[in-house]
Structure formats: structure tokens, C-alpha cells
Amino acid sequence: xxxxxxxxLNRIQHFVGFVYQEVRLRTQRGKLHIEVxxxxxxxxRGRCSECRRPAPGYDRLPERPWLFVPMWGIVTWFxxxxxxxxxxxxxxxxxxxxxxxxxxxxxxxxxxxxxRWARRLSxxxxxxxxxxxxxxxxxxVEWFVAWGLARRKLEGIEAIGVDxxxxxxxxxxxxxxxxxxxxxxxxxxxLWGGRRRTQASLRRGLAALGPAVVGGxxxxxxxxxxxxxxxxxxxxxxxxxxxxRFHITLHLNQAVDQVRRAESGRLRGRPLAxxxxxxxxxxxxxxxxxxxxxxxxxxxxxRSKLATGRAWMLKETFQHFWTYRSLSWASxxxxxxxxxxxxxxxxPMKKVARxxxxxxxxxxxxxxxxxxxxxxxxxxxxxxxxxxxxRSYGFRTYDAMExxxxxxxxxxxxxxxxxxxx
Ligand SMILES: [Zn+2]
Numbered sequence: 001x002x003x004x005x006x007x008x009l010n011r012i013q014h015f016v017g018f019v020y021q022e023v024r025l026r027t028q029r030g031k032l033h034i035e036v037x038x039x040x041x042x043x044x045r046g047r048c049s050e051c052r053r054p055a056p057g058y059d060r061l062p063e064r065p066w067l068f069v070p071m072w073g074i075v076t077w078f079x080x081x082x083x084x085x086x087x088x089x090x091x092x093x094x095x096x097x098x099x100x101x102x103x104x105x106x107x108x109x110x111x112x113x114x115x116r117w118a119r120r121l122s123x124x125x126x127x128x129x130x131x132x133x134x135x136x137x138x139x140x141v142e143w144f145v146a147w148g149l150a151r152r153k154l155e156g157i158e159a160i161g162v163d164x165x166x167x168x169x170x171x172x173x174x175x176x177x178x179x180x181x182x183x184x185x186x187x188x189x190x191l192w193g194g195r196r197r198t199q200a201s202l203r204r205g206l207a208a209l210g211p212a213v214v215g216g217x218x219x220x221x222x223x224x225x226x227x228x229x230x231x232x233x234x235x236x237x238x239x240x241x242x243x244x245r246f247h248i249t250l251h252l253n254q255a256v257d258q259v260r261r262a263e264s265g266r267l268r269g270r271p272l273a274x275x276x277x278x279x280x281x282x283x284x285x286x287x288x289x290x291x292x293x294x295x296x297x298x299x300x301x302x303r304s305k306l307a308t309g310r311a312w313m314l315k316e317t318f319q320h321f322w323t324y325r326s327l328s329w330a331s332x333x334x335x336x337x338x339x340x341x342x343x344x345x346x347x348p349m350k351k352v353a354r355x356x357x358x359x360x361x362x363x364x365x366x367x368x369x370x371x372x373x374x375x376x377x378x379x380x381x382x383x384x385x386x387x388x389x390x391r392s393y394g395f396r397t398y399d400a401m402e403x404x405x406x407x408x409x410x411x412x413x414x415x416x417x418x419x420x421x422x
Pocket of ligand 1: 048049050051052053087088089090
């Protein structure tokens, strides 16, 4: 028995009311492509694209191509001349075409195929691998994401993390975006992303989630960014607001780095300056993770009584804070640590201490929420998102990048009927 392409097509993609008429292999400018001609089933009427009910035929439009999933790496097209039907309710309309979505020149199967590959490869690589354009990969992912967003369920969300992200080049307000994650232990995903990092951005995000979701929140995790604090206090007063560990460590690290830069500037040309050379990454690591020669140099630096060494010690000591079980001990430690930092005569560390003191209540909420939210959730999602935004140098627009974020981190539902293609 010989296998016909039609047999394969009927097995993987059978459309009720339509038949695969003819399959041809063609050459155009030295390149092979496959054309699959489709005809309506003779004894079945077309369906109205509005209400999907069968309706009497009216006329036929000219033949149109749709890009299908490539077979054996050969670009494959569906060709079909759509009928127009006269629906009793909707008048003369184009029939419902099950492989097509609006005016798009790509079949639904191919859009799903491209969109799934666009998660494993960059969009440019996907376009190249399947001999199509960047634009059609973009449009496919866009459709795929819209489909998922329209069908996702926002139930049982108890903990969210709010974060600001930088993307692209430059520090303009438009180069930032606000993201909202779900950080419940049973589900971690991106819920929303929007332009800028203002109060208005976060308000828009919470509005998009809807009052039922916001009203049901028990924990909100964020950085000490003033705009976010204000909005969260106003919109979700019932939730425990936690300043998360990841961001606090980030602030401490930034302070240490500032001290190091200032000090190596002051010491330029003097022998002590050597102690600070090539130490940037070692200083930003957790002490227990610095090993070998780097550890020896770090110890040397600490003995030298340089401000950088003292700043590093302060940062390192603060890690104890997170290990307390009791709220009152943690609070006592915070008090002592801030005292040290404020007497250190190192301005960046003093600044961190003042900020932490100013947000003491929110900081101690960490212990009130302990066990309920995962410490690494925000950091983990943050790292994943950076992979996408970095890849996004290829994305020419903000919109494309936002779609890519939902696509990779949104855990959106997917059209199931097309799973077989990849
Ligand atoms: Zn109708």
C-alpha cells in the first residue's frame, strides 16, 4: 500500500465539511513547496462565521493561501476559495473556516507550531528554521498568547510579588516595566506586565487582575519602591505586605559596591589599592560562597581596615536577620545592626540602615509570613524574566517583549487540538 499525503492530513487534521482535494509538489525560483488544495464537501453547507450555523451559499471568493506546518522541511500551503453564505441573522458573510483565524495568512496549526518553537528558540531562529519571517513568528505568538489570556483562570491567588524591571537600552521611564507575579507555592507565574514603574502602572495591573483577585490576596511581596508601597496599602489593605529578602540583599550589595568604587578612586596609585582590584564580584557574593584564593584576598581585605572591608562585614552580618524564628529577636537584631551601620561612618551603609529602619514594620512582616511564601520565588521569576528581556534585544518593540514575557512565564492554557505538531 502506498501512503498518500492526503491520508496523513486526514489523520492529523480532519475538518468536517471540507476535503483535501489535491496535493502538489511545486518548484518556484528553484525552491520546493507543497500546495494542498481544499474543497468544501459537496453535500454540506457552509457555516456562518458569526454564529457557526449552516446557511445557504451566496457566492465564492477568489482562492487564498494559508501557511501550514512544513512537511519534511518543505514549505506547505493550504489553498482554498472561501464561500460566502447568507445567514438569516447575519446576512451575507464569509463562511467559518476551521483552520483559519480572521485575515491571518497562517493556519492555526502553524501558529501554534511556531509559537511553541518560539519558546525554545529565539524568534529569529524560529523564523529561520521554518523558512518564514520574523513577523509571522511574532503574529503567531501574539495570537497564541491572546488565546491563552482569554482562557486563563485567576483563582486561588493568595500571594503576589510586585517588581520593576529594566529592559532595552537607556534609563528613560519607558525602559522600565512593572510586573506582577503569582508566588503561591502551588503556582508561580507572571500575571501581568505593563509599561513604567509608577503608581499608575501598578494601579493598571491590579485593575487588570480584577477586584476579586486583589480582595483575596493574603501576601504581597515587593521592593521598598515608594510608588508600589502606596498603591499596595491603598488597594490591598487586608494583605500582609512583605519586603522581600532578594531586594534587601540587592540594596546592601549596591551599597558595598558604591563604597568599593569610591574607595578605589581615593586610593588610586597607592599600594593599598591593590587589595580592591578585581574584587567586585567576590564582594557581591555571599561570604560562604567565596572560596580558594578569592577567600584569602577577602580575608586580607578585611584585615586592612579599609571601608570596603567594613561595609562587606556589615552586609554579611545582616544575613543573620533572615534566620531568626522569633519576631522579637529579629526586631532586636535589626535594631543592633542599624546601630552599627549608623556608627560606621560609611555613608552608603548608613543610608541603607536608615531605609531599613523606616520600613521596619514591613521588614518584620517577613517573619509574620514565614512558611507561607517562598523566599526564592520572586528572585527565581526575576532571573527567568531577565533571560527573556535580554533575548529581547532582538525585539524591536515593547509590545513584542511583553508578549514574549506572557508566552514564556504566564503558564497560559494552550489550544489542545494542535499539540501533535510539536
Ligand atoms: Zn450567522
